[in-house]
Amino acid sequence: MAKKVGVITLGCSKNTVDSERLMNQLLLNGYELTENPEEANTVILNTCGFIEAAKQESIEEILKAVKLKNDGVIENVIVAGCLSERYKDDLMAEIPEVDKFYGTEKYEEIIEDMGGHLKYELLGERHLTGQNHFAYLKISEGCDHPCSFCSIPLMRGLHKSKPMEDLIAEAKFLVKQGVKELIIIGQDTTDYGKDIYGKRNLAELLRKLSSIEGIEWVRLMYAYPSHFPEDLIDEIAENPKIVKYVDIPLQHISDPVLKSMRRGITQRATLELLDKLRKRIPGVTIRTTFITGYPAETEENFNELLKFIKEFKFDRLGVFTFSVEENTSSFILGDPVPEKEKNRRKRRIMEIQKKISTKNNALFVGSTQKVIIDSEEGDYFIGRGTMDAPEVDCEVIIDREDHNLVPGDMVNVLIYDSAEYDLFGKIERD
Numbered sequence: 001m002a003k004k005v006g007v008i009t010l011g012c013s014k015n016t017v018d019s020e021r022l023m024n025q026l027l028l029n030g031y032e033l034t035e036n037p038e039e040a041n042t043v044i045l046n047t048c049g050f051i052e053a054a055k056q057e058s059i060e061e062i063l064k065a066v067k068l069k070n071d072g073v074i075e076n077v078i079v080a081g082c083l084s085e086r087y088k089d090d091l092m093a094e095i096p097e098v099d100k101f102y103g104t105e106k107y108e109e110i111i112e113d114m115g116g117h118l119k120y121e122l123l124g125e126r127h128l129t130g131q132n133h134f135a136y137l138k139i140s141e142g143c144d145h146p147c148s149f150c151s152i153p154l155m156r157g158l159h160k161s162k163p164m165e166d167l168i169a170e171a172k173f174l175v176k177q178g179v180k181e182l183i184i185i186g187q188d189t190t191d192y193g194k195d196i197y198g199k200r201n202l203a204e205l206l207r208k209l210s211s212i213e214g215i216e217w218v219r220l221m222y223a224y225p226s227h228f229p230e231d232l233i234d235e236i237a238e239n240p241k242i243v244k245y246v247d248i249p250l251q252h253i254s255d256p257v258l259k260s261m262r263r264g265i266t267q268r269a270t271l272e273l274l275d276k277l278r279k280r281i282p283g284v285t286i287r288t289t290f291i292t293g294y295p296a297e298t299e300e301n302f303n304e305l306l307k308f309i310k311e312f313k314f315d316r317l318g319v320f321t322f323s324v325e326e327n328t329s330s331f332i333l334g335d336p337v338p339e340k341e342k343n344r345r346k347r348r349i350m351e352i353q354k355k356i357s358t359k360n361n362a363l364f365v366g367s368t369q370k371v372i373i374d375s376e377e378g379d380y381f382i383g384r385g386t387m388d389a390p391e392v393d394c395e396v397i398i399d400r401e402d403h404n405l406v407p408g409d410m411v412n413v414l415i416y417d418s419a420e421y422d423l424f425g426k427i428e429r430d
Contacts, residue, residue: 004032006040006074008065009129010058011048013185013221013391015081017138019046020126022080022107027127029116037068042076044110047083049155051323058083066097080106082155104156105141124170131374133408134181134390135174139167139205143187145224147251148262148330149291149322152187159188161196164205168212175214180408181372182215183389188224190232200227203235210241216410217372219389221247226265228273237281243386246277247287252294252301253308260296262329274312285387287316292349293342294322295333302345309352315360316393317353319346354420361394361418368428371396371413373405381405383413385423396423403427 005026009019022044023033037043043065047058058081068074076099084091085103092101102110108118128135142157143150171182184206186192193201202220210218218241223232225248236242252258255267277284290305297305309317321342324335371383374390381398388394398413405411405427413425 003030004034004039004041006034006037006043007046008037008043008061009046010061011046011050011054011082013136013183014138014187015046015048016129017126017136017185018081018105020129021123022046022110023127023129024122024125025107025111025116025118026114028119028122029111029114031114031116033127037065038073040074042078042114043068043074044078044080047079047081049081049083049086050151051320051325053323055083062091062095062098066095069097078102078110080104080110085155086151124166125173126170128174128177128179131390131407132178133372133374134183135177135179136183136185137167137171137174137209138162138185139189139192139202140186144191145188145226145264146262146329148260148333149251149294149325149328151325151328154327156187159191159195161192161194163196164193164208167205168208171209171212171215175212178408180215180410181217181219182209183219183221184209185221188222189220190223190228200229203229203231206232206235206242207239210239215241217386218242219245221389223248225250225270225273226263228277233277233280236284244281244283245285245287245387245389246281247389248273248277249289251289251291252297252305254297254301254304257294257297257301260330260333261291261294285315287318287389287393288314289318289320290349291320291322292345293337293339295324295330295336297322297337306348306352309349309356313356313360314353315387316357317349318392319349321346357394358418358420361420361423364415364423365418366415368412368414369396369423369425371398371411371425373398373407373409373411375407376400376405383411385413394421394423396425398424399426401427 007019034040048054065077069077078100079098080102084101088101111118140161142159143152144159253267369385371385373381373383375382379400383396412428414428415423415425417424
């Protein structure tokens with residue numbers, strides 16, 4: 001195969017990490033990377049197959065690449081990742097123009113089939129595709145939970161922790177690339193260590209990562225609620241490098257829905273955990289996601305969820321509408337809630353959250369926040385405080401004035417105004 005390769009990444013941040021590892025291996029084998037597929041000889045698509053919308057996006061991108069091949073613009077189309085793992089036979093039959101299909105994390109097969117050799121000793125190295133001042137660190141793969149709506153175990157398998165020494169080596173490599181903020185991800189980060197160390201020891205991992213010179217912030221995402229480790233709460237509270245931020249996808253609060261979803265937790269246990277997090281981690285930002293329109297969600301269950309959201313006042317919140325997925329245990333329940341009703345419920349939740357976010361953000365006016373600069377737009381710098389993860393949360397819009405800043409700079413910002421999802425500030429002078 002020719003030497004110029006374009007890698008297209010679809011889906012979540014976990015796929016981004018996979019693509020960055022693959023791209024680094026391509027570079028090590030002498031391939032040239034291009035961001036423009038039309039300039040490539042070979043296009044590799046790292047696909048997502050989590051929900052219907054993501055699957056459709058992946059298929060559309062595959063068809064675009066196939067058209068480029070049919071038009072003689074590119075020579076080869078390779079499809080990898082979750083969609084390929086889950087629907088390989090169907091895709092081969094429906095889109096025969098694709099040269100090769102691979103599942104998830106098939107680095108060795110892809111590289112060797114392209115005429116190269118996998119550099120095992122350098123698997124922890126990545127070609128960063130975004131800003132170099134923050135990076136996602138995927139600490140595990142797969143998931144052991146039997147959530148009825150989720151297809152991740154079908155595509156990613158059971159939970160597999162990455163050895164701590166490998167993660168530390170990867171983090172040190174990222175620091176050399178300019179990374180200051182590590183964002184910890186996995187299908188369930190709180191399960192880290194149980195398979196290879198015989199215990200959940202995420203707290204120990206975070207402690208070691210935060211001690212690496214050059215790391216300023218460590219942020220935790222995808223924390224499963226049903227077995228949140230006690231020592232992890234203490235580590236977040238006491239370790240100054242770990243930002244006081246917890247992303248904990250709850251999905252619902254009504255007991256009948258939680259039971260049908262097979263979440264392994266009750267409403268009472270959920271409330272106890274949330275209360276514990278707020279009491280033991282002063283100033284903690286709690287982010288969550290919910291699913292609405294699940295087959296077992298009645299109007300009464302939905303109103304219970306609304307009441308909970310109004311009362312708890314989450315700092316950050318996202319909503320997905322239910323997507324029926326083949327071979328999941330919820331598949332037999334069908335998809336009885338009309339799409340229009342799912343979207344109505346989603347809008348209702350976000351209307352409430354918009355008001356909550358507006359009030360929460362107003363509380364920051366007059367305070368000084370440490371902010372990491374992400375970008376520059378016209379007369380403003382765009383940054384984030386400790387309470388916001390990139391790409392999904394709020395931003396801090398900072399008056400440029402006469403300051404010269406670059407992405408990754410950390411500055412103290414006086415917040416003088418706020419909106420639903422943004423804060424506005426001025427850099428404090430020394």
